[in-house]
Amino acid sequence: MVAIIVHGGAGTIRKEERIPRVMNGVREAVMAGWRELRRGSALDAVEEAVKSLEDNPIFNAGTGSVLTLDGRVEMDAAVMRGKSLEAGAVAGIWGVKNPISVARKVMEKTDHVLLGGEGAIKFARLMGFEEYDPITEERRRQWEELRRKLIEKGEAGHWKKLNELIKEYPEVLRSTVGAVAFDGEEVVAGTSTGGVFLKMFGRIGDTPLIGAGTYADEFAGASATGIGEVMIRLVLAKSAADFVHLGLDAPRASEAAIGLATKYFGENVAGIIMIDRNGNVGFAKNTKHMSVAYMKDGMPEPYTGI
Numbered sequence: 011m012v013a014i015i016v017h018g019g020a021g022t023i024r025k026e027e028r029i030p031r032v033m034n035g036v037r038e039a040v041m042a043g044w045r046e047l048r049r050g051s052a053l054d055a056v057e058e059a060v061k062s063l064e065d066n067p068i069f070n071a072g073t074g075s076v077l078t079l080d081g082r083v084e085m086d087a088a089v090m091r092g093k094s095l096e097a098g099a100v101a102g103i104w105g106v107k108n109p110i111s112v113a114r115k116v117m118e119k120t121d122h123v124l125l126g127g128e129g130a131i132k133f134a135r136l137m138g139f140e141e142y143d144p145i146t147e148e149r150r151r152q153w154e155e156l157r158r159k160l161i162e163k164g165e166a167g168h169w170k171k172l173n174e175l176i177k178e179y180p181e182v183l184r185s186t187v188g189a190v191a192f193d194g195e196e197v198v199a200g201t202s203t204g205g206v207f208l209k210m211f212g213r214i215g216d217t218p219l220i221g222a223g224t225y226a227d228e229f230a231g232a233s234a235t236g237i238g239e240v241m242i243r244l245v246l247a248k249s250a251a252d253f254v255h256l257g258l259d260a261p262r263a264s265e266a267a268i269g270l271a272t273k274y275f276g277e278n279v280a281g282i283i284m285i286d287r288n289g290n291v292g293f294a295k296n297t298k299h300m301s302v303a304y305m306k307d308g309m310p311e312p313y314t315g316i
């Protein structure tokens with residue numbers, strides 16, 4: 011049994027006309043991953059699927075990442091192998107096209123798990139990743155509009171205020187992409203994000219923190235999306251894998267993990283995708299939308315949903 015699932019972020023998509031583009035994006039990504047998975051490697055499948063999502067400007071990761079309060083891009087990404095517990099991650103990186111591939115290089119070429127900021131960029135250049143500007147015109151326009159609203163309301167720059175803003179403008183929270191794949195041997199999970207609009211410079215979310223936004227072990231793999239501070243506090247991706255260790259399958263473990271997020275932080279904060287070591291696929295959210303697509307042995311076409 012082999013399987014792959016991807017997500018394009020949890021939140022609310024206010025503009026209905028964006029939904030077909032989002033659904034096409036997750037479908038393309040799951041098929042890109044599926045082609046690699048058929049060649050045998052969950053790791054290659056996760057990297058390809060996440061790269062496809064990073065390269066699609068509709069998603070908040072890689073090209074099309076959201077902008078920080080001061081108008082820059084600071085991206086986070088991580089990848090983890092379930093069998094060996096090897097992991098690699100980058101935080102607050104800019105000037106590269108595919109943070110997930112840099113995260114994989116951290117895993118494969120260094121003794122470390124997480125590189126941040128200037129150091130991560132220096133490492134990326136050493137590894138041959140070329141200079142690239144991931145800021146799109148659309149994101150720049152959204153940033154200008156949101157920043158103007160913050161400034162006009164005198165609410166600039168504090169997370170408490172930003173959370174209020176997110177309630178008023180839930181489209182701000184259209185964050186993060188991820189993939190989890192099982193190749194019959196191991197589960198691999200990967201996640202990539204531009205973070206949350208108008209985040210403080212230097213803010214690091216859950217995505218690159220192993221156990222918070224990204225996790226894989228011998229039981230399951232998980233990639234989370236939503237308000238990173240929630241996942242960090244609940245170590246949500248690891249909690250989800252622990253639910254599998256305790257006997258739940260991936261669908262039930264996903265629900266249990268999101269149940270935890272709702273219990274402590276309320277609705278509209280989180281989503282998660284998972285695969286367990288039996289190849290069961292699970293996903294859950296407490297937001298209005300979370301675009302997902304998955305493929306398993308025996309399926310002629312991917313499942314897609316939002």
Ligand code: GLY
Binds near residue numbers: 223236237238239
């Ligand atoms: N979940 C993505 C972030 O909060 O950065």
